[in-house]
Amino acid sequence: MEIKVLQDILSANEALARNNRKLLDANGILAINIMSSPGAGKTSLILKTINKLKGKAQIAVIEGDVASTIDADKVQKAGIPVVQINTEGGCHLEANMISKALSSLSLKDTDLLLIENVGNLICPAGFALGEHKKVMLLSLPEGDDKPHKYPAMFTQADVVVLNKIDLRSLVDFDVAAFHQAVTGVNIKAKIFEISCKSGEGLEEWLSWLNDELALIRAKARK
Amino acid sequence: MEIKVLQDILSANEALARNNRKLLDANGILAINIMSSPGAGKTSLILKTINKLKGKAQIAVIEGDVASTIDADKVQKAGIPVVQINTEGGCHLEANMISKALSSLSLKDTDLLLIENVGNLICPAGFALGEHKKVMLLSLPEGDDKPHKYPAMFTQADVVVLNKIDLRSLVDFDVAAFHQAVTGVNIKAKIFEISCKSGEGLEEWLSWLNDELALIRAKARK
Numbered sequence: 001m002e003i004k005v006l007q008d009i010l011s012a013n014e015a016l017a018r019n020n021r022k023l024l025d026a027n028g029i030l031a032i033n034i035m036s037s038p039g040a041g042k043t044s045l046i047l048k049t050i051n052k053l054k055g056k057a058q059i060a061v062i063e064g065d066v067a068s069t070i071d072a073d074k075v076q077k078a079g080i081p082v083v084q085i086n087t088e089g090g091c092h093l094e095a096n097m098i099s100k101a102l103s104s105l106s107l108k109d110t111d112l113l114l115i116e117n118v119g120n121l122i123c124p125a126g127f128a129l130g131e132h133k134k135v136m137l138l139s140l141p142e143g144d145d146k147p148h149k150y151p152a153m154f155t156q157a158d159v160v161v162l163n164k165i166d167l168r169s170l171v172d173f174d175v176a177a178f179h180q181a182v183t184g185v186n187i188k189a190k191i192f193e194i195s196c197k198s199g200e201g202l203e204e205w206l207s208w209l210n211d212e213l214a215l216i217r218a219k220a221r222k
Numbered sequence: 223m224e225i226k227v228l229q230d231i232l233s234a235n236e237a238l239a240r241n242n243r244k245l246l247d248a249n250g251i252l253a254i255n256i257m258s259s260p261g262a263g264k265t266s267l268i269l270k271t272i273n274k275l276k277g278k279a280q281i282a283v284i285e286g287d288v289a290s291t292i293d294a295d296k297v298q299k300a301g302i303p304v305v306q307i308n309t310e311g312g313c314h315l316e317a318n319m320i321s322k323a324l325s326s327l328s329l330k331d332t333d334l335l336l337i338e339n340v341g342n343l344i345c346p347a348g349f350a351l352g353e354h355k356k357v358m359l360l361s362l363p364e365g366d367d368k369p370h371k372y373p374a375m376f377t378q379a380d381v382v383v384l385n386k387i388d389l390r391s392l393v394d395f396d397v398a399a400f401h402q403a404v405t406g407v408n409i410k411a412k413i414f415e416i417s418c419k420s421g422e423g424l425e426e427w428l429s430w431l432n433d434e435l436a437l438i439r440a441k442a443r444k
């Protein structure tokens with residue numbers, strides 16, 4: 001009985017996610033779902049990406065948080081259209097929330113939609129939003145054992161970004177063991193090592209993002 | 223309809239939590255529910271506490287994780303009875319899981335039960351386990367804005383432990399602003415600043431724990 005209810009929720013979410021995806025594709029928008037623990041650096045990655053791609057791509061942001069507009073305020077200060085979703089206790093974004101947010105963004109003026117999910121390494125994995133790519137962010141101070149402890153999130157990620165790499169000499173984190181652990185659950189995931197603070201490694205991330213943007217644009221032209 | 227189901231789940235959990243509490247009280251056991259984001263240092267705090275209190279108190283540990291026995295293995299190596307609960311996707315511990323774990327521990331040989339919840343800053347807040355105290359752990363790299371963004375967890379905490387304080391000169395974290403933010407949502411919470419790595423600040427934490435142990439023992443003697 002309990003499982004049946006969950007299946008119903010998921011299929012309703014899947015249907016809404018597919019609608020979102022169609023709307024995004026029709027407008028040639030690349031949508032990225034960024035997921036991580038609280039404080040791993042999702043907003044910092046978004047702000048760095050805005051800073052580097054401003055003028056080259058039209059960016060919009062959807063911010064998901066249990067409460068507050070702290071992150072949306074930072075994005076707005078960067079001069080980028082942003083919608084804040086407050087889940088009021090909910091531990092993940094869902095496709096219906098994204099659907100509502102899309103209706104309040106100017107889609108024809110958007111190339112790249114960055115969606116910051118609620119800070120949580122478990123629940124967001126179960127809910128498609130209609131995104132093209134799932135990006136899983138982990139920060140060095142969280143520890144290299146996380147792919148073993150939170151396998152669902154790492155299994156689904158298209159890209160794993162390892163942030164706060166500038167702290168590598170100060171915290172216990174075995175980067176090689178982490179790569180092995182990620183590859184063990186997800187052979188296809190790309191892994192980028194970055195520091196949003198120092199800027200280290202951001203070029204590879206931006207290069208990947210630009211390639212994905214080019215693909216979406218090429219498809220939209222057909 | 224959806225809200226009704228949630229209320230049913232919570233009241234069933236509350237009833238089971240009350241049973242756990244009675245069983246703990248009857249055996250003079252202090253139970254602490256330790257909650258945090260992934261990688262904030264719950265296991266490190268438990269291992270440090272074991273190291274400092276071994277011989278002075280009889281400790282047992284319940285480890286909650288989505289998957290793996292990584293943390294339980296560490297506790298077992300320290301020579302302490304430990305039960306691993308794998309939630310298999312579940313984002314928090316529930317009272318029925320603790321009830322089962324208690325039945326496999328030797329309660330008459332236990333003074334202090336440390337329960338490590340699933341790494342998650344949202345979901346565990348909604349589920350009582352029967353614990354006497356809720357300890358909320360935050361680590362410096364997560365950022366000082368977390369009480370605003372995850373208010374439920376901070377509102378319910380009896381104790382807030384700020385870990386990885388040894389990184390204070392290396393990460394952007396305003397300790398005074400954090401104290402203000404915690405006090406803003408929870409005037410009664412005690413706040414300890416510690417580093418499980420350097421050992422800094424652990425004495426205050428242990429002193430509080432010893433006081434609580436003395437209270438439970440005094441009650442059990444009556």
